[in-house]
Amino acid sequence: MAASFKIILTCVIALISILVYNIYRKKEKSVKQKRLRVKELHTQYNKHLEKHADQINCIIKQVLPFEPKYCSHTDIQNKYETIKAELPIVDIPKDYVESHAGHQGYKDILWFLSNGETLRKGHNTAFIKYESHRCNNYFRTLLSNPLDKQQVDSILHDDDNTLVIAGAGCGKTTTVQGKVNYLLNNRLATPKEILLLSFAKKSADDLKEKLGHLGVECRTFHSLAYQIIKGVGRPADIIPPEETQQLITDIHKKLTSDATYLASFNDFVLNGLRPIKQENEFNSYKEYIAYLKDSEFESLKGMLSKKRFHKNDSNKTLSNEYVKSGQECYIANFLFLHGVEYSYETLYLYQKEIDANERYDKHKKRYRPDFTIYLNGYNEQSIKTCANPEDNLIYLEHYGIDENGDTPKFFDKKDGLSSSEHYRSIMQWKDEVHKLYRTTLIKSYSYEFTRKTIEENLIKQLLKHGVKLSPKSNKEIYAILQEAYSKEIDAVVTLIQTFIGLFKSNNQSFEELLQKNRDLFSYDHNLIVRNEQLIEVIERIYNQYQSELKDKQKIDFNDLINQAKEHTQRNDFLHPYKYLIVDEFQDISINRYELLNAIKKQRYCKLFAVGDDWQSIYRFTGSDLTLFKRFEEYFGHTIIKKIETTYRFAEPLIGISSNFILKNPNQTKKELRAGRNAHTEVVFEYEKNGDQPINQNLLDILQKLYLEYGDTLADKSITLLGRYNHDIDQLVSNINPIVQKDQNYIYVNTELKEVEVDNEGNTIRDNRLSLQKKIDFMTVHKAKGLESDIVILINCETGKYGFPAELSDDKILNLLLSGDDRYPNGEERRAFYVAMTRAKEKFYFLANKSRQSKFLTEIYAEHIGSQQEAVCCERCEGELRFIKDISNRFGLSKMFGCTNLKYGCDYTTFIKNTELSPLLALNQN
Ligand SMILES: Nc1ncnc2c1ncn2[C@@H]1O[C@H](COP(=O)(O)OP(=O)(O)OP(=O)(O)O)[C@@H](O)[C@H]1O
Secondary structure, eight states, X not given: OHHHHHHHHHHHHHHHHHHHHHHHHHHHHHHHHHHHHHHHHHHHHHHHHHHTHHHHHHIIIIISSOOSXXXXXXXXXXXXXXXXXXXXXXXXXXXXXXXXXXXXXXXXXXXXXXXXXXXXXXXXXXXXXHHHHHTHHHHHHSSSSOOOHHHHHHHHOOOSEEEEEEOTTSOHHHHHHHHHHHHHHTTSSOGGGEEEEESSHHHHHHHHHHHGGGTOEEEEHHHHHHHHHHHTTOXXXXXXXXXXXXXXXXXXXXXXXXXXHHHHHHHIIIIISSOOOOGGGOSSHHHHHHHHHHHOOBOHHHHXXXXXXXXXXXXXXXXXXXXXXXXHHHHHHHHHHXXXXXXXXXXXXXXXXXXXXXXXXXXXXXXXXXXXEEOTTOOTTGGGGOSSGGGSEEEEEEEOOOTTSOOOTTSOOBTTBOHHHHHHHHHHHHHHHHHHTTOEEEEEETHHHHHTXXXXXXXXXXHHTTOOOOOOOHHHHHHHHHHHSHXXXXXXXXXXXXXXXXXXXXXXXXXXXXXXXXXXXXXXXXXXXXXXXXXXXXXXXXXXXXXXXXXXXXXOHHHHHHHHHHHHHTTSSOOOOSEEEESSGGGOBHHHHHHHHHHHHHSOOEEEEEEOGGGOOOGGGTBOTHHHHTHHHHHSSEEEEEEOEESSOOTBHHHHHHHHHTTSTTSOOOOOEESSSOOBEEEEEEOSSTTSOTHHHHHHHHHHHHHHHGXXXXXXXXXXXXXSGGGGGGXXXXXXXEEEEOSSEEEEEEEEEEEEEOTTSOEEEEEEEEEEEEXXXXXXXXXXXXXXXXXXXXXXBOSTTSXXXXXXXXXXXXGTSOGGGOSTTHHHHHHHHHHHTTEEEEEEEEEOGGGBOHHHHHHHHHHTGGGSOOOBOTTTOOBEEEEEEEEETTEEEEEEEEGGGGGTOOOEEEEEGGGOOHHHHHTTO
């Protein structure tokens, strides 16, 4: 037993020993192998260092060091490329003990490869610091004014792409001048290697005047494109933009002989241009009134009467027919275009009888049904002498209720009733009145517009009551539109021109656009349909336009750019440039970007772009803000710099204008500051005479200016700005203070006075200035880039042709614009900003208060309104106007009414004379 145990134990011990031995052997072998591998690695690495000793040396000496100049993103990428091409990279063994002479150099190269970007930034910061110090005197004396720190900093940054974001009057052109001079002076480029580009001829000529003598090429994009095409040997016959516009207008005229085209076009002018919104879309009465003011619904009949009256047709009387909603405008036009004789809001036949009973209810007093329709050849005048008028007319009431009989949510509650209950009680009262006096009443409802049954129902009811309908032909309708809505027709044609310009610049297809229309406006079916209708019209014009260009063997400006891009892409044209410098970069369009990109891709060159996205106002020539906003996504690695000191204007205009433009969240944040210790005043001047020409207001402004400036006023530059050329028509010729008027200026001849009397009535000062002055007038778009001591913006009103001009901001353009430019009225807001920033010393907003633009309301509320007591209508926040004095047992009081009565707000209030606030007292005038 004991023996066998011993044997077993011996065996176990022997086995364990063998196991332990084996483990030990294995470990020893592995250590040996590892040592061998490390040795091998070291040998390999040493061989690598030896083999590439020259390259390592060369890289250390020639590639790694930064030259004493700006190192661009491409420069460092080139260094990486050189290193990779010259030196295969191997890992340094972890426990390598430095024994080789090349080791440290190799290590430095590896470190450079992983830290190059940080090194580049450090180098550039140091270089710019050094260079601005070195060139301090140079930049101080280069131009008439010393360049400021941000301008110099922008110039010295010399990356692949540099975008300089400027403010108005911050010296964009000055910075471009500085850049060109610096490049030439430091031999970074020869004159032939620099191309200066701008968008408008005026600005390219300005650059030529300032820099042409240095031998650099200054061009517009179009002249560059022409040059490229000419170089290829096929000079094109080009039609300029004015002719393009004329051609599109002519094509439209020709197409009006086509019945389908004409029907679609007429329908768009009548119903598509200002789509009718459902009243329930508005949250407040204020919002609703603002929409009515912007849309300015005027019936065809009203417009015709106005036009004929203003043509001095003595047989005509003026009947202003401002309908109170888009739906009523639609009904009025429907009646008119079906040959139905009607009048709008005429007093009810038995109004006197009703008034005798309804003394205190204003909804029932002076009852005016919406439409009075005359039968059997009668009209508003002849019915007065008719023996039995009720047999020859019917009334039409249009009720603003939905299918459940509810009113829009912003309607007022009344007498303890909800707005719907109150409205329905009035409807019932009207039914009773017509029954009582045996007059015929037909009705239409808001919800019929949603259901699209309005026309069908109207026709049915009118025919039932013996109204003869004689619908006008499309040709007749067009002739009426030409007379009544001529500006609308022009606006649609201009919209089509803008659309075609953007369309050609974007290289999209109509199929793509239709799809985009469905996707983008999926929330609004009516808008989709309305856009499709317009796209159909545009496509007809576009096809004809392209085929006429082909027949005439001509190309337009967009083709010019597109063709030049293709030649550049095919290397038909080889560019010699090292630098592309673009001024006014905010005006860049998709096809101009593609041309720039083709040049850059063909052979490396740097892009230096200067622009101000706050002043991008050339959307109608194809400019797209996205290219500015997302510059780096389009052009690659970019350095962004800002120049924010404005040498033109100062506070408070800087604050007011910056605040205004930054309401659009898509605009770049900038902090403008004044470059001189000055003050630029902003003045709100409200017209006193309502619809009178503004001559007197202008005289008042000049008189006030005289009190401030004295005789030096004669030397001040004064500019009148308008949104449209026709804004100057608000000024009337040949009456004081205007002696002459031209499209581009007015000539003022007046005497200004400064008279002061003491307490006894003795004159202590009597200064007079006989002012004969030419005051320039121009549109905001023309004024871009210009400046004046005093600027007066004369169109600060609401409406289709107001400012913002609602007709120019059509949603259909969103199909061709990127998301960055879809802020409501964004383009008009920028144009308003451009207007404000032309002034050096004083900026005037001149407006009629009851028609003031929403832009002006916004600025006024933010900068002035808060300092004054608000005096406005409690319902729609419109201005109150004095109506009459009232004397009753409570004493003397005054009646005020809302100035938005024209748009349907009949709010009135009575204020005791003793409680009148100073501002309301002022409103009596
Ligand atoms: N560093 C400076 N110091 C003083 N004045 C300067 C400086 N830079 C530019 N200016 C002046 O400011 C004015 C506006 O310059 P410039 O016309 O280049 O501005 P801009 O940015 O192109 O203007 P806008 O944006 O309105 O088109 C010019 O009179 C110019 O001489």
